[in-house]
Amino acid sequence: xxxxxxxxxxxxxxxxxxxxxxxxxxxxxxxxxxxxxxxxxxxxxxxxxxxxxxxxxxxxxxxxxxxxxxxxxxxxxxxxxxxxxxxxxxxxxxxxxxxxxxxxxxxxxxxxxxxxxxxxxxxxxxxxxxxxxxxxxxxxxxxxxxxxxxxxxxxxxxxxxxxxxxxxxxxxxxxxxxxxxxxxxxxxxxxxxxxxxxxxxxxxxxxxxxxxxxxxxxxxxxxxxxxxxxxxxxxxxxxxxxxxxxxxxxxxxxxxxxxxxxxxxxxxxxxxxxxxxxxxxxxxxxxxxxxxxxxxxxxxxxxxxxx
Amino acid sequence: xxxxxxxxxxxxxxxxxxxxxxxxxxxxxxxxxxxxxxxxxxxxxxxxxxxxxxxxxxxxxxxxxxxxxxxxxxxxxxxxxxxxxxxxxxxxxxxxxxxxxxxxxxxxxxxxxxxxxxxxxxxxxxxxxxxxxxxxxxxxxxxxxxxxxxxxxxxxxxxxxxxxxxxxxxxxxxxxxxxxxxxxxxxxxxxxxxxxxxxxxxxxxxxxxxxxxxxxxxxxxxxxxxxxxxxxxxxxxxxxxxxxxxxxxxxxxxxxxxxxxxxxxxxxxxxxxxxxxxxxxxxxxxxxxxxxxxxxxxxxxxxxxxx
Numbered sequence: 104x105x106x107x108x109x110x111x112x113x114x115x116x117x118x119x120x121x122x123x124x125x126x127x128x129x130x131x132x133x134x135x136x137x138x139x140x141x142x143x144x145x146x147x148x149x150x151x152x153x154x155x156x157x158x159x160x161x162x163x164x165x166x167x168x169x170x171x172x173x174x175x176x177x178x179x180x181x182x183x184x185x186x187x188x189x190x191x192x193x194x195x196x197x198x199x200x201x202x203x204x205x206x207x208x209x210x211x212x213x214x215x216x217x218x219x220x221x222x223x224x225x226x227x228x229x230x231x232x233x234x235x236x237x238x239x240x241x242x243x244x245x246x247x248x249x250x251x252x253x254x255x256x257x258x259x260x261x262x263x264x265x266x267x268x269x270x271x272x273x274x275x276x277x278x279x280x281x282x283x284x285x286x287x288x289x290x291x292x293x294x295x296x297x298x299x300x301x302x303x304x305x306x307x308x309x310x311x312x313x314x315x316x317x318x319x320x321x322x323x324x325x326x327x328x329x330x331x332x333x334x335x336x337x338x339x340x341x342x343x344x345x346x347x348x349x350x351x352x353x354x355x356x357x358x359x360x361x362x363x364x365x366x367x368x369x370x371x372x373x374x375x376x377x378x379x380x381x382x383x384x385x386x387x388x389x390x391x392x393x394x395x396x397x398x399x400x401x402x403x404x405x406x407x408x409x410x
Numbered sequence: 411x412x413x414x415x416x417x418x419x420x421x422x423x424x425x426x427x428x429x430x431x432x433x434x435x436x437x438x439x440x441x442x443x444x445x446x447x448x449x450x451x452x453x454x455x456x457x458x459x460x461x462x463x464x465x466x467x468x469x470x471x472x473x474x475x476x477x478x479x480x481x482x483x484x485x486x487x488x489x490x491x492x493x494x495x496x497x498x499x500x501x502x503x504x505x506x507x508x509x510x511x512x513x514x515x516x517x518x519x520x521x522x523x524x525x526x527x528x529x530x531x532x533x534x535x536x537x538x539x540x541x542x543x544x545x546x547x548x549x550x551x552x553x554x555x556x557x558x559x560x561x562x563x564x565x566x567x568x569x570x571x572x573x574x575x576x577x578x579x580x581x582x583x584x585x586x587x588x589x590x591x592x593x594x595x596x597x598x599x600x601x602x603x604x605x606x607x608x609x610x611x612x613x614x615x616x617x618x619x620x621x622x623x624x625x626x627x628x629x630x631x632x633x634x635x636x637x638x639x640x641x642x643x644x645x646x647x648x649x650x651x652x653x654x655x656x657x658x659x660x661x662x663x664x665x666x667x668x669x670x671x672x673x674x675x676x677x678x679x680x681x682x683x684x685x686x687x688x689x690x691x692x693x694x695x696x697x698x699x700x701x702x703x704x705x706x707x708x709x710x711x712x713x714x715x716x717x
Contacts, residue, residue, distance in 0.1 A: 123608045124615060255616035255632060256609075263619045263628065293604050297637060300607040301430045302563075304614050308431055309562035311615055312570045315622045321570065325562060330604060 326356025633663025
């Protein structure tokens with residue numbers, strides 16, 4: 104194989120009660136990345152279409168991730184990368200993770216798949232570290248594994264795939280305001296009451312059981328976040344109205360996607376997800392910012408080979 | 411049906427990372443309770459064999475639980491209860507819960523099962539409130555439902571049964587020191603770091619996934635408690651040595667049973683559980699307190715009808 108083109112999906116990290124431990128993979132929105140073998144050793148980013156991002160490997164999320172794996176595998180060829188960026192940077196649906204996960208998948212593919220997708224997560228995390236200051240896995244893991252990916256532990260890295268109910272859809276609205284991940288992280292309180300922690304544990308366990316049992320009502324009852332949403336949501340315009348509109352129009356639950364500003368809702372069935380999308384759109388009609396809305400099944404496969 | 415005799419199992423609440431949200435049901439240790447219809451209306455506790463506990467209904471855990479259900483169902487007969495107490499009070503393996511759960515099961519049975527076992531949990535919790543000052547469900551729920559019972563929420567009460575891997579065994583050692591639940595609760599810190607809360611979420615999710623997937627290693631990796639074990643364990647003599655002995659002899663993990671002082675280990679297979687029991691016994695040899703050790707499969711049924 105001398106070249107490969109990939110679809111690199113967007114992802115929703117945290118998923119309310121899964122703060123810092125859970126992420127899910129989307130189907131309908133993502134980047135594309137082209138990887139070509141080259142005689143000259145090393146990683147090169149040839150072109151980035153659709154975003155103004157650095158081509159220098161060490162300053163680019165995809166570059167850093169690709170390089171960390173490339174140095175590990177040390178193949179006797181180089182890799183040229185072209186990125187077709189569709190996921191907006193700073194949207195909170197894993198734009199950097201799509202690049203990082205795609206980068207390691209592509210390098211691994213050109214090397215004939217010496218590592219499993221699970222083993223690639225570590226290398227993709229190196230790219231994430233550049234983007235957000237912390238090598239978190241809750242976007243790159245679902246991008247690489249598909250479905251819901253649960254991070255039991257970072258040290259050692261221990262990641263579990265959780266089954267996805269077949270009728271589960273996500274609606275995501277991206278209010279195009281600037282909200283940097285680092286800023287969104289800085290408002291998080293570093294201490295919480297034991298009582299809230301237990302409520303979070305209850306909801307997280309409920310969500311996981313709901314996913315295993317395809318119990319949509321239980322999934323909905325569990326989608327609450329005690330840890331960060333109460334504060335972080337203040338940074339997102341119209342958050343309360345968006346969440347309320349989603350619930351009132353049949354969503355199972357709704358919360359902040361990753362560090363925001365995107366707001367997601369989970370729904371049973373595409374029809375409900377589309378009704379919810381319409382209701383969310385209505386909330387932001389006339390707002391002084393642009394919005395983008397996605398309706399997507401949960402992507403159970405993760406990164407896909409286009410050609 | 412004019413009388414029914416029940417086996418009312420012991421239970422392990424918390425299960426390390428499941429602090430206040432999880433409990434499991436034991437098979438090999440429990441009380442027996444006899445319920446007889448009587449022409450005279452009301453609840454009466456006729457006799458308690460094996461323990462020095464009050465016969466007055468309002469001062470007895472079984473009495474309070476039975477009465478709360480009896481008043482709800484309002485049958486045209488009375489119920490006489492005889493309790494054969496095998497689970498020692500204050501052991502931390504759900505002695506009061508066995509009585510409370512048994513009481514509501516017995517009354518419901520004599521009334522011809524108008525309520526499901528899940529619906530009975532609320533009434534059993536009224537008995538628990540008398541025992542520990544809080545109407546907690548993490549012992550009565552597994553006693554009534556069997557297996558692992560997960561409490562997503564108390565308000566509203568939302569309890570989920572989690573599958574039990576078939577080869578999962580528990581070893582429990584009860585060091586016979588006095589450690590009141592109220593005291594064990596008073597040492598719990600009311601605030602924790604977000605970091606620890608996230609670690610706990612990771613392990614709780616890991617444990618639940620491990621149970622669904624019958625992944626014994628994952629269950630073992632997840633059995634850690636950030637919330638209370640580090641402090642509460644200081645109240646339990648030889649806790650560190652017991653835990654270490656369990657792990658060194660093949661246990662998947664080990665922790666405090668409920669509010670202690672019992673210490674449990676989960677094991678894959680009866681053989682390992684018995685080796686672990688022997689190792690724990692060795693730790694307390696020569697100690698200035700008596701100990702009792704139980705080896706038990708997880709009881710997937712809960713309360714059983716003996717006759």
